Amino acid sequence: MKVNKIIESFMNMGIHLNERQAEQFSLYYRELMIWNDKINLTTIVDEDAVLIKHFVDSLLSTKVINFMEVKRLIDVGTGAGFPGIPLKIVYPHIEVVLLDALNKRIAFLDHIILILDLKNIYAVHGRAEDLARTELRESFDLCVSRAVSQLNVLCEYCLPFIAINGLFISYKGNKTIEELEHSENAIRILGGKVESVVDDILLDSTTNRGFVIIRKEHITEDRYPRRAGKPLKKPL
Numbered sequence: 001m002k003v004n005k006i007i008e009s010f011m012n013m014g015i016h017l018n019e020r021q022a023e024q025f026s027l028y029y030r031e032l033m034i035w036n037d038k039i040n041l042t043t044i045v046d047e048d049a050v051l052i053k054h055f056v057d058s059l060l061s062t063k064v065i066n067f068m069e070v071k072r073l074i075d076v077g078t079g080a081g082f083p084g085i086p087l088k089i090v091y092p093h094i095e096v097v098l099l100d101a102l103n104k105r106i107a108f109l110d111h112i113i114l115i116l117d118l119k120n121i122y123a124v125h126g127r128a129e130d131l132a133r134t135e136l137r138e139s140f141d142l143c144v145s146r147a148v149s150q151l152n153v154l155c156e157y158c159l160p161f162i163a164i165n166g167l168f169i170s171y172k173g174n175k176t177i178e179e180l181e182h183s184e185n186a187i188r189i190l191g192g193k194v195e196s197v198v199d200d201i202l203l204d205s206t207t208n209r210g211f212v213i214i215r216k217e218h219i220t221e222d223r224y225p226r227r228a229g230k231p232l233k234k235p236l
Contacts, residue, residue, distance in 0.1 A: 001026045002026070004022075006022040006055070007022045013060070014063075025055055025086070027116060031112060031115060032080060032112075035111070039108065042054065042079075053203070057082075057171075058086035058087060059083070060211075061087075062090075063198075064211050065213065071141055072095045072142070073144060074096075074097040074140045074142075075099065075144050077099065077157070080105065083171065085116075087144070088118055089116070092118075094120075096122070099128060100124075101125070101128075102125075103125050128158070128225065129225045129229075130228060132161055138160065145158055145168075145170055145171065151172070151186075153231050155187055156235070159192050159216060160224060166216045167213060168213075168216070169214075170211065172210040176197055176210035176211075177197065186235065187214055189221075189236055190236070192215065194213070194214055197211070
């Protein structure tokens with residue numbers, strides 16, 4: 001993946017990369033493809049598609065909040081590191097925690113953190129339902145998730161990690177409003193309030209990216225999240 005092409009693609013979205021950042025994305029792609037043959041990290045492998053649908057897409061949340069004000073971020077269900085690692089590359093001042101339940105992915109993330117020479121970023125193995133009951137609870141000013149789950153489920157995974165007045169940004173597709181209607185109860189119970197909804201950011205000629213931005217207004221009750229598996233089986 002050529003550096004100039006990376007810079008140009010981000011520029012088209014209004015995101016300015018320096019040469020070092022573009023080189024990090026290029027190396028990220030190379031290692032992603034090498035590891036993907038072993039542990040199936042992504043079904044998207046075409047160079048142009050990875051650039052837009054993974055790298056650029058991860059940074060579209062910069063259009064809805066000011067990341068220069070973010071100090072500590074957790075990416076729940078990060079998978080191959082999206083959106084957490086691209087956000088870290090562009091905003092190196094942010095402390096980032098990458099959370100995933102599959103140990104093989106954690107090995108890949110540790111490798112990427114090392115090879116890209118990223119500082120103050122940590123890959124953590126475990127389920128959100130369990131880790132939200134550790135010292136990570138209510139300790140982040142921002143939680144992001146690009147995981148493929150319904151919003152009411154993601155809220156129970158994510159809101160317990162957020163400090164009062166912090167934000168949860170959920171990456172969504174073209175059914176944002178419909179999902180939101182089924183999530184109002186979960187958001188309220190978990191201490192959040194919808195701050196804004198964006199569902200018309202054009203990613204490419206066929207795809208729109210939507211975001212739900214939820215602010216944490218109250219402490220999440222100790223009984224949430226429920227034990228592992230319960231949020232998915234019986235959403236709030």
